[in-house]
Amino acid sequence: MITNESDSSREWASQAYALLKQKQELKKQEAQLKEEKLKEDQIKKEKLKENQSKQIFDKQDFSDFQDGPEVKLGEFDDDFTWSAMVLAAQGKKVNEISIDEIDWLSKLRRGLEETRKGFVSELLDKLGDDPLTPESLDDLETLLIRADVGIDSTDKVINSLRKKLNEEVVGGEEGIRFLKNELRAIIEKPIINSGTNILVPQKGKLNVWLIVGVNGVGKTTTLGKLAYLSSKSNYQTLIAAADTFRAAAVEQLKVWGDRSKVDVISNQSKNADPAAVVFDAINAAHKRKSDLLLVDTAGRLQNKNNLMDELSKIKKIIDKKVPDAIIESLLVLDASQGQNGLKQAKSFAKSANLSGAIITKLDGTSRGGVSLAVSAEVNLPIRFIGAGEGIKDLRPFNSFEFVEALLADR
Ligand SMILES: Nc1nc2c(ncn2[C@@H]2O[C@H](COP(=O)(O)OP(=O)(O)OP(=O)(O)O)[C@@H](O)[C@H]2O)c(=O)[nH]1
Numbered sequence: 001m002i003t004n005e006s007d008s009s010r011e012w013a014s015q016a017y018a019l020l021k022q023k024q025e026l027k028k029q030e031a032q033l034k035e036e037k038l039k040e041d042q043i044k045k046e047k048l049k050e051n052q053s054k055q056i057f058d059k060q061d062f063s064d065f066q067d068g069p070e071v072k073l074g075e076f077d078d079d080f081t082w083s084a085m086v087l088a089a090q091g092k093k094v095n096e097i098s099i100d101e102i103d104w105l106s107k108l109r110r111g112l113e114e115t116r117k118g119f120v121s122e123l124l125d126k127l128g129d130d131p132l133t134p135e136s137l138d139d140l141e142t143l144l145i146r147a148d149v150g151i152d153s154t155d156k157v158i159n160s161l162r163k164k165l166n167e168e169v170v171g172g173e174e175g176i177r178f179l180k181n182e183l184r185a186i187i188e189k190p191i192i193n194s195g196t197n198i199l200v201p202q203k204g205k206l207n208v209w210l211i212v213g214v215n216g217v218g219k220t221t222t223l224g225k226l227a228y229l230s231s232k233s234n235y236q237t238l239i240a241a242a243d244t245f246r247a248a249a250v251e252q253l254k255v256w257g258d259r260s261k262v263d264v265i266s267n268q269s270k271n272a273d274p275a276a277v278v279f280d281a282i283n284a285a286h287k288r289k290s291d292l293l294l295v296d297t298a299g300r301l302q303n304k305n306n307l308m309d310e311l312s313k314i315k316k317i318i319d320k321k322v323p324d325a326i327i328e329s330l331l332v333l334d335a336s337q338g339q340n341g342l343k344q345a346k347s348f349a350k351s352a353n354l355s356g357a358i359i360t361k362l363d364g365t366s367r368g369g370v371s372l373a374v375s376a377e378v379n380l381p382i383r384f385i386g387a388g389e390g391i392k393d394l395r396p397f398n399s400f401e402f403v404e405a406l407l408a409d410r
């Protein structure tokens with residue numbers, strides 16, 4: 001069990017730590033060598049320049065950005081051990097894990113701390129090692145509702161636990177394991193129904209991902225992080241700036257485009273038609289043989305109907321120009337909005353033909369449980385989750401990691 005560190009699991013984590021430390025040392029040495037080589041090349045270049053007096057200086061090359069912002073290996077502490085255990089539990093070998101993965105899981109666990117505080121800590125205190133009782137189920141029910149897990153999911157979990165309790169004695173630890181499985185099953189259901197475990201662009205076709213949601217939930221930031229993930233994974237990526245409602249939206253996107261080295265197709269004229277921007281972007285995507293076109297959309301319009309009309313206009317253009325494009329409409333939800341976010345999801349799902357959800361701002365909110373409600377009550381597969389404002393703070397959703405982080409016991 002991940003929540004219970006045994007000696008052997010600590011040993012495993014310690015081996016993983018040593019290996020990563022070695023890798024980091026090697027990387028450092030490689031970087032040193034690279035630097036020396038760069039210096040040598042620089043000297044050669046200078047000499048060449050001296051000889052070619054008319055030559056104009058080269059533009060600075062940012063090619064070392066290719067690896068992205070480097071993540072440093074932290075301490076061999078509880079965060080590291082827990083993250084390594086979660087990876088091990090998914091069958092990863094000691095030499096297969098990366099600092100980035102450890103970093104992300106630590107971030108996710110820390111991010112969900114607030115949700116956990118009001119829920120799991122109390123739950124574990126209440127359960128202790130004693131067998132579950134009908135009263136502890138009542139407590140659990142209250143805690144789940146308070147953590148924004150939603151009525152439907154809570155009912156489902158409590159009913160299953162009650163059934164189990166009628167059949168046998170359930171110890172505290174077993175109760176937690178059962179609870180984890182139940183929560184996972186709820187989150188996994190829409191993912192399994194969709195037939196796609198992890199959302200990636202399909203090769204050989206144009207994939208268009210519309211990033212939608214109400215204002216301020218994190219659409220543009222999420223799109224920027226997706227562009228980074230996608231281009232790092234060698235998908236030809238392009239961004240369409242179809243939020244023409246907010247003046248600064250294009251500039252904000254361009255910053256993300258620069259960071260991830262992805263071009264942004266935009267139309268600077270006032271009141272440009274978002275569908276026309278998408279039209280231009282599709283032409284550009286064809287020329288460049290792009291795999292993925294990420295479309296930023298407006299979160300705020302005069303009213304909700306306008307917003308929905310605009311989205312359907314964008315979809316019509318795509319259907320007309322590239323009938324075989326694979327369109328994903330991804331709803332971005334700000335976890336900190338709790339039940340309000342859930343309401344938004346329900347209202348969008350009715351009229352915007354959504355295919356998935358992205359949960360953002362899981363860092364520092366006590367309402368991370370809303371992810372379960374989105375799965376259970378809106379039946380949307382969660383595709384990515386964001387836990388921070390950095391370019392690497394978005395990952396494909398993994399229900400096992402999410403539930404482990406949500407119910408981590410310390
Ligand atoms: N802490 C945290 N902040 C986030 C995250 N994602 C986005 N933000 C912040 O949320 C704020 C709004 O993000 P935007 O990406 O501009 O949101 P938007 O949905 O595009 O907003 P509009 O275009 O105005 O509708 C910014 O300050 C982001 O830095 C996250 O995962 N964690």
Ligand SMILES: [Mg+2]
Pocket residue numbers: 219220221243249296
């Ligand atoms: Mg935006």
